[in-house]
Amino acid sequence: MVDAPAEASEILKALEETNPKYILITHNHMDHLGALPEIKSKLRIPIGAHRMDAKGLPLRPEILLEDGEKVSFGNTSLKVLHTPGHTPGSLCFWVGNHLISGDTIFPGGPGRTKSPTDLKLIIESITSKIFVLPDDTAIYPGHGDSTILRIEKKEFSIFSSRPNDPNLFGDVLWLSS
Template identity: 50%
Template sequence: MPEIDVRCIRLGPLDNNVYIVVDRETRRGVVVDASDDASRIAREATGVQVSSILITHGDQDHVDALEDLARLLGVPVAAHPLDASRLPVKPDIELQDGMEIEVGALSLRVIHTPGHTPGSVCFYAPGYLLSGDTLFPGGPGNTYGDRRRFDQIIASIQDKLFVLPDDTQVLPGHGDPTTIGNERPYLEEWIARGW
């Protein structure tokens, strides 16, 4: 199995996590999200052959550096079509559920997880889930008091994320990592807590 490096850069007033996912052998990689400081992200990617910028969802704090970052790196932008209109640039690649993104010898699977936004996606490679604002330590992302969106995000987590192995590291869009095994026991509590 290919060896993977995942670097986390914390940026901006909302403590956004930007990730650089790298195949250790080939040094090929992708950037996940584009928050706050394009030049810092580009510097952190020095030595990595970045092939694309993957967007977990279209909230401004995740894409406010996207235009500059895409220009600095000279690579395509990939996002789900349901969030594409919220981005400052038109995506070059449409992400679809189940799609595989090749990164050197690595393969990242796109998991469409609507709820926080209609086009929210996560990216999975064995051992790692980049969860955007879908799943955090202690619960799902914000659904802004909307029952339909809450039901969507719970279904996304239950049906698509909690089927992953317990030891999968969950790397969220803000704050600290967790694991699938740490979070799965609390699902019913989150449902009871409600939207």
């Protein structure tokens, strides 16, 4: 299971016929963690997060995840990608041609940043960790619609080909910022 945003009862109901092994956290913002204490108390499975976001979690993670690490369950193995920028410990999880991106990348742009330095950092994370994945990778962000990596790379190439305000940060869109 990835993140525990809210409405623990709905999440637990959806998990009834499954056997989750971990609660993996993409980053330490409450809109991804609101149901974590209740879900953890019911499922009693370990929480995994990056050490740089661990202090901001409502519960201490049992597993500190690092870039490049594999998290296995059954015959499936997720690759952990440390993608700082939205938060210092932001993580994405990649398996096959699927990327769970948390708030690192969305259709049309990166996750919200708090400073120009954070925007540079999230762009570096996206270009060095995500854009190297296969073009047909489906991206599932923490909010809203999914997208395909090929589309995001094309839109980013337009963004990066033109001059941008060096003080740009916040909610950035590749095609209109």
